[in-house]
């Protein structure tokens with residue numbers, strides 16, 4: 016119990032610093048935590064917009080910019096396909112989570128999936144717009160690609176640069192076994208010729224929406240994930256979204272700071288089998 020003393024002290028200090036609306040939301044959230052024993056409910060209540068417009072607006076980090084750019088060897092992706100010949104309604108109706116993968120994939124398949132999932136599909140007064148809708152158009156998502164078997168690409172971990180529609184090689188070597196370990200050993204992961212790992216740069220969304228931004232980054236991600244499913248479906252490929260992973264292990268694998276860049280989903284991709 017003594018270990019709790021500094022936490023109570025810290026909480027008292029925090030409450031005294033917050034403006035009245037935020038303090039009320041946090042106190043309501045704490046009461047719900049005690050009642051339900053579910054920390055998710057504490058977050059849910061604390062990140063609500065109250066009927067009087069009260070809002071928990073911490074943290075309010077600085078805007079980190081639209082693009083996370085890595086230096087290094089850059090691979091230009093081919094132009095994404097302009098049409099697949101599969102009607103979007105058909106793709107939605109036939110979409111399934113598929114856990115068997117053939118390979119290899121082509122660079123154009125990777126290019127097409129990335130572009131129509133999280134690529135820049137327009138600009139408005141100097142502001143990029145993406146294939147996925149985004150709260151406040153703040154675009155928190157980053158896409159990494161683990162490659163084991165893609166024609167024209169050496170195995171390794173890559174980062175997608177949407178501004179130039181390129182891949183930047185971050186690390187050489189096949190990491191699919193490590194990725195499988197990070198995904199709670201789900202045994203189909205290492206068989207995929209490629210996997211997209213979506214992360215969210217929380218500060219992009221929190222810079223405007225404060226703590227409510229945590230809800231929004233996952234809504235943003237859900238829309239991008241569905242894009243990936245539908246493009247894979249239209250191209251005759253297979254994918255599944257994985258939400259079960261060891262956060263720390265995945266962050267280490269990607270070499271990202273897990274406090275601000277949050278892993279959201281892993282999507283193995285391969286040729287459809289059967």
Ligand SMILES: Cc1cc2nc3c(=O)[nH]c(=O)nc-3n(C[C@H](O)[C@H](O)[C@H](O)COP(=O)(O)O)c2cc1C
Pocket residue numbers: 110111112113114201255256257258259260
């Ligand atoms: C948020 C989320 C997390 C998921 N995590 C996993 C996962 O870790 N492993 C897995 O095999 N499938 C995972 N799935 C896929 C679901 O199992 C799948 O969508 C569900 O069984 C319905 O099947 P369908 O997608 O073919 O319609 C996840 C789906 C969602 C939406």
